[in-house]
Amino acid sequence: MRKFKCLFMIMVVMALAVGCTSDDYIKTSYKSLKSAGVVYDTSMKVAAEAYKSGIINEGEKNEIIVLGQRFYSSYMVATAALETAENATADNATVKEELVKAMKDMWLNYDTYKMRYNAMIKAYQVPEVTK
Amino acid sequence: MSLTPAELAMWTIEMTIKYGVPTVKELISTWSSDTVVTHDMIKELEAEIKKPEAYFEE
Numbered sequence: 001m002r003k004f005k006c007l008f009m010i011m012v013v014m015a016l017a018v019g020c021t022s023d024d025y026i027k028t029s030y031k032s033l034k035s036a037g038v039v040y041d042t043s044m045k046v047a048a049e050a051y052k053s054g055i056i057n058e059g060e061k062n063e064i065i066v067l068g069q070r071f072y073s074s075y076m077v078a079t080a081a082l083e084t085a086e087n088a089t090a091d092n093a094t095v096k097e098e099l100v101k102a103m104k105d106m107w108l109n110y111d112t113y114k115m116r117y118n119a120m121i122k123a124y125q126v127p128e129v130t131k
Numbered sequence: 132m133s134l135t136p137a138e139l140a141m142w143t144i145e146m147t148i149k150y151g152v153p154t155v156k157e158l159i160s161t162w163s164s165d166t167v168v169t170h171d172m173i174k175e176l177e178a179e180i181k182k183p184e185a186y187f188e189e
Contacts, residue, residue: 030168030176034161037180042154044186046146051187053142055134061187068183079176086173 029082033075040071073115 047064050056056064084102134142 026168030173031161033176035158037176038154038157038161041180042150044183045150048186048189049146055142065183065187072180072182075180076177079173083173086168086170
């Protein structure tokens with residue numbers, strides 16, 4: 001049952017993404033994601049350098065990794081949603097096709113999505129999804 | 132290892148030159164570009180960042 005709830009929630013997000021599809025939406029989302037990715041990449045590189053130089057200790061490194069995991073999971077989910085939105089067009093048949101494809105993909109890669117979803121909701125203190 | 136304030140300042144300047152400048156350039160080029168976003172560009176987003184642990188393993 002929880003598996004379905006998880007899939008349902010992801011589908012709602014996907015449907016919203018598809019519903020908002022337009023050229024501007026795709027472009028703005030892409031730029032936002034790309035910028036967030038660049039900033040994350042730089043921050044992590046600097047943190048790694050700081051760790052190697054002894055400026056931050058093991059505990060601080062682990063805290064950074066936990067925060068980084070939250071960002072990484074959210075980024076990957078957002079990228080997947082944007083990909084689905086980009087595939088869809090205003091044509092309803094294509095939208096339905098894309099939604100079915102996305103659902104099939106999520107079903108086949110359920111473990112990966114569950115992991116991303118759980119990592120994401122951990123940040124908001126929501127109970128995890130279990131099989 | 133603890134750094135003196137002067138060493139920390141030098142380290143910050145070094146990091147700004149090494150990572151800050153290229154990052155700002157990349158951000159400016161991202162937002163100023165008016166190219167059409169393709170499927171491949173979106174796929175590339177996934178490959179552009181690594182898992183957080185990977186940065187510390189390098």
